[in-house]
Amino acid sequence: MNIFEGIRVLDFTNNLAGPYAAAMLSDYGAEVIHVEKPVLGDDNRAYLPRYEGQSMSFMDNSHGKKSLVLDLKDPEAVKIVEKLVKETDVLIESYRPGVMKRLGLDYEAMKKVRPDLIYCSVSAFGQTGPEAGRAGYDIIAQAVSGLMYMTGDQDGPPRKVGITVGDNVGALTAFGAIGAALYYRERTGIGQQIDVSLVKTLMWMSNKIDDLVLNGHMQHRNGNHHLTLCPYGLFSGNNGDAIVIATISQRLWEKLCNVIERPDLIDDPKFVTNEMRCRNQQELIGIIEGWIKSFGDIREAESKLMNAGIPCSKVYDHKDLCENEHYREAGWIVDMPLSDDVKSIRTKKSVGNPFQFSECEAHYGKAPVLGQNNLEILSSLGYSDDKAEELEDKWDRKARKK
DSSP states (O other), rough: OOOTTOOEEEEEOOOSSSHHHHHHHHHHTTTEEEEEEEETTGGGGGGGGTTTTTHHHHHHHHHHHHEEOTTSSHHHHHHHHHHHHTSEEEEOOOSTTHHHHTTTSSSHHHHHHTTTOOOEEEEEEEOOSSTOOOOHHHHHHHHHSSSTTTTOOOOOOOOSSSHHHHHHHHHHHHHHHHHHHHHHHHOOOOOOEEEEEEEHHHHHHTTOHHHHHHOOOOOOOOBBOOSSTTTEEEOOOOOTOEEEEESSSHHHHHHHHHHHHHHGGTTTTTSSSHHHHHHTTTHHHHHHHHHHHHHSSSHHHHHHHTTTTTOEEEOOOHHHHHHHHHHHHHOOOEEOOOOOOOOOOOOOEEEEOOOSSOOOOOOOOOOOTTTTTTHHHHHHHHOOHHHHHHHHHHHHHHHHHH
């Protein structure tokens, strides 16, 4: 038996964070019905990159789901949702706060239909507070959480993280919170609403306000090196290669000095303690990078450091990820089934979920064609095929007129 087997999820999400969370529930056994708008579907269907005209991003975060097309502004569609909610355990939505209420599908309304419903809302700024209705995506969350302020060179502008970190962490947060709420319901019989904010998750990750509150000191970004540990950061080699070195203790610092053949640095007053190394960080970076650049291939430096037990790694590109023996042997790279819209290949290589269970295994299903499960789902609610097709045609024509 898989973790969420027997659990039905009604998925009203778009873009990345909400869809990823719902997809992970599907991977572990839940039936996930993804409610999409007519003609265009989930916004993510338009995202790059594409293969045979289909979004690979959509494939990644909608695998294993069923697709149900509804025009939620139509009262008939709201009736369909209410019928589904009666048999639904989890509803997850990612609209701007207030939208679901205007549609008559907010938590208070749905709780009347199914009192023990788990209702997870994923948004930028959360469901309460003066800015709850503010529009926001991953890049906004990075900007207002303090994360972007702390990222970048010391004397340069702030920089965004190279991936959609707010969406990814938001998805993991929603997935974990939903599991916790289901466990609570199992023990008490009580459902609840979950409020997941992308901004708050990144604030939690990048929290640097303690130093300001306690010491009145405003921390500042420090490029590729740690503010309070040294040497701990990214060091440049030749030909654009780079390596990270993480000496988090005095013992590792002394080992590093011996590896780079500078034992004199161990007792040098400028570097004798971590605090002094932080104060003289730039000088120390230059010394270490000079040693790294003495090698023609940065992997030679990496090998010497690893043999000495110093935590380090060359910075991997995507080719390195695909070719890494450990990642393959550990099962981290999986064959992800593709939608029936893709004809020439059936699977693509992808990174699996970021956790593994000893008793349960993720099963990755195909991403659905838009509206693929309309007849199946509507007929289960008592709609004839003719009525279901009539509603589909009406909503399709309405959407195309806009």
